[in-house]
Amino acid sequence: MKKSVAVLLAVGLLAQPLIAAAPPYTSEAPIAYMKDLSSGAVLYDKGGETRMPPASLAKMMTAHVAFRLIQKGELKLDTKFTVRPETWKQWHGPQAGSTMFLSAGEQVSVENLLHGIVTLSGNDACVVLAEGISGTEQAFVAAMNEEAKRLGLKNSHFGTSNGWPDEGVTYVTAEDLAKLAEATIVETPDLYKRFYATRAFTWGKTMGGSDIAQANRNPILGKIPGADGLKTGHTEEAGYGFTGSAEQDGRRLIIVTAGSTSFNGRATEAVRFMDWGFKAWKAQPLFKKGQTVETAAVQLGSATSVALVAPQNLAVTLPRTASANVQVKVVYTGPIKAPIAKGQQIAQLIVQTPDTPPQIMPLVAGEDVAEAGFFGRLWNGMKSLFA
Helix, strand or coil, X not given: CEEEEECCXXXXXXXXXXXXXXXXXXXXXXXXXXXXXXXXXXXXXXXXXXXXCCHHHHHHHHHHHHHHHHHCCCCCCCCEEECCHHHHHHCCCHHHCCCCCCCCCCEEEHHHHHHHHHCCCCHHHHHHHHHHHHCCHHHHHHHXXXXXXXXXXXCCECCCCCCCCCCCCCEECHHHHHHHHHHHXXXXXXXXXXXXXXXXXXXXXXXXXXXXXXXXXXXXXXXXXCEEEEEEEEECCCEEEEEEEEEECCEEEEEEEEEEXXXXXXXXXXXXXXXXXXXXXXXXXXXXXXXXXXXXXXXXXXXXXXXXXXXXXXXXXXXXXXXXXXXXXXXXXXXXXXXXXXXXXXXXXXXXXXXXXXXXXXXXXXXXXXXXXXXXXXXXXXXXXXX
């Protein structure tokens, strides 16, 4: 059965509803989406579920798959892959779009290829990395789609490692791109910080032998305090798109814009949109990391209950002029059956306000609960009976 437990905020009683309206904003981009990771709140959604070609935003998945392999010890940053002559032939010159300026037969480390993908948006770097990891680009693309399923990207499919136009085989949504960005930030934080905030990267030589230095095209780096990712994209079909993230005072926002008609228009909108997210909204703290929010009944366990705790600092996102009074409840399917591992997500904290969709946050088990043996189940049953 579903159990719903009312919980009082640490900041006060659940008395009056919010009286402030959601801060107004009109995006110049045809598609715009914003999520606050501190609360899980979607602050703006204009076409967030509309399928669209991602262009180079698809490279976020290529980098994410590589990050996960590195984190699991299945891929090393210093491993070198050789640029196949066939790959070089296909992905060099003006017709190949953005490139890292790799050379045929060149050996390049995974670390440098990732800089080539994330900072330089190199189409050549994506294919070389994909072939090096999986043998063929299509085998790597299959891994990209498996990862998309794991992350719950319900409206996304990948046909290439670099987002090159493929007659509609590759498509994403702004909502799915935000989920992908969140997964990279949360699941591989060290690698995210190592690669996505790099301002420029140098690789390759000009015909005259000079080094080729290219700047990161991220329009919010250096413009928004705390900006540290993620990726731009552009094709004639997709227009100018961007997925970005920044963190200020413990609040991390992710934005996605797509379909802008110019490079400068994308940059202006990205800065304006992110600035609005931080200035028009505030985070109201709810529970600190490790704090017990509620307890849940346990079935067939060595204990009859388990603490539901906050896995990180939890906050609700509100308009800056809003009251702090909100409605909060804990929801789980219970009683929860043992065994239960400490840190396992077993419940949700649902926060409701008049101005935002429900903000849903995870709650985890505060301790291990083993499965009870025969006598333990008998004893717990007797305690429950007499209780």
